[in-house]
Amino acid sequence: MSDAFPALPSIPGFAIARLPRIEFGSGALARLPDIAAGYGRNLLLVTGLRSLAESVAGKRLFAQLAQRGLSWEQVRVSGEPSPEWIDATVAAWRERPFDCVVGIGGGSALDAAKAIAGLLRPGNSVMEHLEGVGPELPYLGPAIPLIAVPTTAGTGSEATKNAVLSVPGSFKKSFRDDRLVAEWAIVDPDLLAACPPELIAADGLDAFTQLLESFVSTRANPLTDALARSGIMAARAALPALHRQQSAAARAQMAYASLLSGICLAQTGLGSVHGLASPLGAFFPIPHGVVCGTLVASATARNITALEAREPDNPALPKYAEVGRRFAMQKGLNGPDARRFLVDTLRRWELELALPRLSAYGIGQDDLPRIVAASRGSSMKTNPIVLSDAELTEILASRL
Numbered sequence: 553m554s555d556a557f558p559a560l561p562s563i564p565g566f567a568i569a570r571l572p573r574i575e576f577g578s579g580a581l582a583r584l585p586d587i588a589a590g591y592g593r594n595l596l597l598v599t600g601l602r603s604l605a606e607s608v609a610g611k612r613l614f615a616q617l618a619q620r621g622l623s624w625e626q627v628r629v630s631g632e633p634s635p636e637w638i639d640a641t642v643a644a645w646r647e648r649p650f651d652c653v654v655g656i657g658g659g660s661a662l663d664a665a666k667a668i669a670g671l672l673r674p675g676n677s678v679m680e681h682l683e684g685v686g687p688e689l690p691y692l693g694p695a696i697p698l699i700a701v702p703t704t705a706g707t708g709s710e711a712t713k714n715a716v717l718s719v720p721g722s723f724k725k726s727f728r729d730d731r732l733v734a735e736w737a738i739v740d741p742d743l744l745a746a747c748p749p750e751l752i753a754a755d756g757l758d759a760f761t762q763l764l765e766s767f768v769s770t771r772a773n774p775l776t777d778a779l780a781r782s783g784i785m786a787a788r789a790a791l792p793a794l795h796r797q798q799s800a801a802a803r804a805q806m807a808y809a810s811l812l813s814g815i816c817l818a819q820t821g822l823g824s825v826h827g828l829a830s831p832l833g834a835f836f837p838i839p840h841g842v843v844c845g846t847l848v849a850s851a852t853a854r855n856i857t858a859l860e861a862r863e864p865d866n867p868a869l870p871k872y873a874e875v876g877r878r879f880a881m882q883k884g885l886n887g888p889d890a891r892r893f894l895v896d897t898l899r900r901w902e903l904e905l906a907l908p909r910l911s912a913y914g915i916g917q918d919d920l921p922r923i924v925a926a927s928r929g930s931s932m933k934t935n936p937i938v939l940s941d942a943e944l945t946e947i948l949a950s951r952l
């Protein structure tokens with residue numbers, strides 16, 4: 553008998569940036585008053601437009617905050633926040649000695665809360681820090697402690713360090729810094745119960761896309777891979793089920809997948825879908841989740857074809873195959889068949905979840921060159937293979 557062991561694979565070096573402390577689970581929202589009180593009595597609540605106060609969960613929360621002796625002001629965000637709105641909100645509330653900012657809502661509300669918490673003390677314009685526009689001055693802080701409470705499952709903003717701000721028709725860019733990461737993410741799947749099915753489908757496909765893009769990113773590492781695998785399978789289990797019929801178990805799986813997508817993307821960056829999503833979302837009134845959902849199958853197919861043709865040894869190829877095998881529940885499936893199964897599954901979701909085409913938002917063939925020209929921001933840089941302008945155009949054209 554030989555005592556030689558097979559050679560162990562080496563683990564490449566990696567770094568994990570700051571993450572929030574996390575409270576996850578049904579009923580986790582009830583922890584918010586105690587956690588907030590740990591920072592002081594004065595809170596600024598940043599919420600979406602849909603009135604939190606009118607929901608059962610919201611009424612209960614406000615009663616608990618009052619019982620805990622906390623006082624608060626509330627600002628509401630309508631749609632994706634603009635730099636102008638952030639600056640005006642910061643100017644309006646600067647003088648108030650808030651101890652903590654609490655963002656409750658979808659990605660837009662959480663991103664707005666992140667930017668406000670970051671700028672209430674320094675007081676300068678967010679335009680000074682936005683990537684790709686303006687002077688891009690370093691952010692020096694200090695930020696007010698932020699507690700992020702997502703009420704949708706999609707963006708994973710509760711775990712990331714960037715606030716996406718947009719000027720419709722012009723740009724959609726990030727204010728990004730480690731100091732903007734929330735102190736706490738309180739992820740309570742019960743809050744998803746109020747989400748309509750179309751929103752669940754689009755948001756869920758955003759989370760899934762973020763997980764898949766993180767998994768094959770050029771900056772992926774063994775730790776993010778483990779999280780991405782876990783999140784991908786949770787999204788796979790929950791997505792179609794949630795769309796058809798809500799259940800507490802499916803809500804929990806989706807909230808978990810979304811949280812993990814945020815944790816992963818903050819470490820690894822994303823890929824071509826998010827590269828294209830940035831100009832698409834800036835130039836057209838198309839929700840971010842819809843962009844991801846409508847492009848993920850075509851973009852994945854295009855990545856795979858390009859990798860097979862030009863970089864057959866790229867580590868993203870076995871990773872796509874691994875996801876396909878897990879989806880098919882067939883360990884023995886060969887690489888090409890497994891990757892085909894993955895793309896076929898994504899195409900099926902596209903149909904089952906009735907994702908609108910790009911043309912439904914007024915996007916036509918003539919718009920493609922300027923979308924492609926503006927797509928090479930930070931997300932595109934971590935796509936597993938560099939795609940040509942013609943390849944990116946083809947992804948878009950297939951979904952017009």
Ligand SMILES: [Zn+2]
Nearest residue numbers: 707758762844
């Ligand atoms: Zn996204």
